[in-house]
Amino acid sequence: MYGIIDCDNCYVSCERVFRPDLEGKPVVVLSNNDGCIVARSNEAKKLGIKAGLPFFQLAQQFPDQKIAVFSSNYELYGELTARVVEIVRQEAPQYFRYSIDECFVRLDAMGDADLKQWGEALHRRVRRSVGMPVSIGIAPTKTLAKVASHFAKRHSGYRHCCYIDSDEKRRKALKLFPIEDVWGIGGRYTAKLKRYGVNTAYDFASKPKEWVRAAFGNIVVERTWAELNGIDCIADEAMAAKKSICTSRSFNGMITDLDTLRTHVSNYAARCAEKLRAQNTVASVVGVFVNTNFFRDDLPQYQQFAELTLPTPTSSAITIVKAAGDLLASIYKPGYHYKKAGVIVMGIGAASPIQLNLFDINAEQFQRLKKLDAVVDRINRLHGTETVILGSQQYATRDGNGKADVFANAIKHDFRSKNPTTRWNDIIRLK
Amino acid sequence: MSKIHIIKGEFEKSLELQLANSIKAGFPSPAEDYRHDSLDFNRDLIKHPEATFYGRVDGDSMVEAGINDGDIAIIDRSVEPEDGDVIVAFVNNEFTIKYLDLSHKADGYIELRPANANYKPIRIHDTDNFEVWGVVVWTIHNWKK
Numbered sequence: 001m002y003g004i005i006d007c008d009n010c011y012v013s014c015e016r017v018f019r020p021d022l023e024g025k026p027v028v029v030l031s032n033n034d035g036c037i038v039a040r041s042n043e044a045k046k047l048g049i050k051a052g053l054p055f056f057q058l059a060q061q062f063p064d065q066k067i068a069v070f071s072s073n074y075e076l077y078g079e080l081t082a083r084v085v086e087i088v089r090q091e092a093p094q095y096f097r098y099s100i101d102e103c104f105v106r107l108d109a110m111g112d113a114d115l116k117q118w119g120e121a122l123h124r125r126v127r128r129s130v131g132m133p134v135s136i137g138i139a140p141t142k143t144l145a146k147v148a149s150h151f152a153k154r155h156s157g158y159r160h161c162c163y164i165d166s167d168e169k170r171r172k173a174l175k176l177f178p179i180e181d182v183w184g185i186g187g188r189y190t191a192k193l194k195r196y197g198v199n200t201a202y203d204f205a206s207k208p209k210e211w212v213r214a215a216f217g218n219i220v221v222e223r224t225w226a227e228l229n230g231i232d233c234i235a236d237e238a239m240a241a242k243k244s245i246c247t248s249r250s251f252n253g254m255i256t257d258l259d260t261l262r263t264h265v266s267n268y269a270a271r272c273a274e275k276l277r278a279q280n281t282v283a284s285v286v287g288v289f290v291n292t293n294f295f296r297d298d299l300p301q302y303q304q305f306a307e308l309t310l311p312t313p314t315s316s317a318i319t320i321v322k323a324a325g326d327l328l329a330s331i332y333k334p335g336y337h338y339k340k341a342g343v344i345v346m347g348i349g350a351a352s353p354i355q356l357n358l359f360d361i362n363a364e365q366f367q368r369l370k371k372l373d374a375v376v377d378r379i380n381r382l383h384g385t386e387t388v389i390l391g392s393q394q395y396a397t398r399d400g401n402g403k404a405d406v407f408a409n410a411i412k413h414d415f416r417s418k419n420p421t422t423r424w425n426d427i428i429r430l431k
Numbered sequence: 432m433s434k435i436h437i438i439k440g441e442f443e444k445s446l447e448l449q450l451a452n453s454i455k456a457g458f459p460s461p462a463e464d465y466r467h468d469s470l471d472f473n474r475d476l477i478k479h480p481e482a483t484f485y486g487r488v489d490g491d492s493m494v495e496a497g498i499n500d501g502d503i504a505i506i507d508r509s510v511e512p513e514d515g516d517v518i519v520a521f522v523n524n525e526f527t528i529k530y531l532d533l534s535h536k537a538d539g540y541i542e543l544r545p546a547n548a549n550y551k552p553i554r555i556h557d558t559d560n561f562e563v564w565g566v567v568v569w570t571i572h573n574w575k576k
Binding site: 020021083086087125128129130131420421424427428429430431 | 479480481482484485486487488489490492503504508509519521524525526527528562564
């Protein structure tokens, strides 16, 4: 038996922990750079605010509404969701985190405990302890658990936990469930399925296996079909460790010179290294990509990707930033207006023991880098992100004066909340 | 004459949540068995790290309770608030630290009581929508400036 614990409107709920006055009111959270809306409270959804709406259109389309707006604050979201996961770890026999706001659990070891009661109690504990509302879906497969969590979220009668514990309930749930909302189906296969008259999850699950194979010839679709029919076949390992980590952004404007591009790419690389260290892993391959603005047909277009294999798998910021810088220099071409760049690290494995490559003989240097990274991580954790950064990570300030600013200030975040769980200066004031 | 007992404490360890990044067995943390035995404020005073938040006292409304301007309050959201507890609540668009007085609950209201004669208690009639944000379990006052 599987469960999924899913934070309701995660980013909005994080903001509300320290703004209880916004409970029951429309709230939205913006993407990086305050570009568009990425999270909405139920009240904002009810007003008809769509996900992805560009921020500048919000005031135009909803002129008479009072809507609370926040820039995204991942420092806060990361911290609060880690607390949710910690509670899940304490309450469940086995768990694996799937994304920032979702966590799967395996419940077979719970024996004949009342899982519905367990889920409701878990919801209450997380809500009380962290202030985060979560929905819980429980079912024989991960895909069905996702279906159940949708019901838990939408109908208050479930008291935040929906348990599909019989075939009758499974059929009933699938008949009410639109095919496009099924986990693993998404936009890619929906159009095709609808052409075959498949509109609900039940329509799909009722098709013979041979039909699914003939129509799609795709293992992912086939597994989803099996899971909807109660056959457990998506492996835990498939979701546990991330196979690659990518950090990329679209720029505010467009960039033409290599130096500015290098600053961005260095930051993305440093971010990747930080993520590797946070999950205690190392990467063996670094890749960099750049592309121009595809929406500007009036400008010449260019995109390129390059990767290299490191002599020794590493999570060292200096090594990965250097590799990314070299890769960028190899693919950069002058005369183009670049809109986006990104760094991907792949070939991820556990951090120790790392086999020192014979050709990368400088073991002493390797140990020194490792120590340096640990110190930098510690300083940044204690004193706030980016207290210490590499020289190549330094940005020009937003007004273009000087070069002493950090990544966080180079992107737009006009409505960012404080960080009461990670910075002493930001802790709540008690009158 | 009051006595001061000197106890050995350890303050260097930082408080970190168990980070979740792979499949692990649930229930108790295996690391717990290997922690050494020195006194540790993070371990001994903070019982529920996942539910603990900090606040800075702003003003003198609780001064007679020994809670001073600038003190740090350790707030545990997971403990059930009881009559007489020092609590944090969100009232009139701000967080406030007060005594929780449940003695008038039968009369249809509760009170948040200050510990300073210059302040009036805050009376809350609509207890349906009122929520205690967290219970103050410790305050820390800095003496050596």
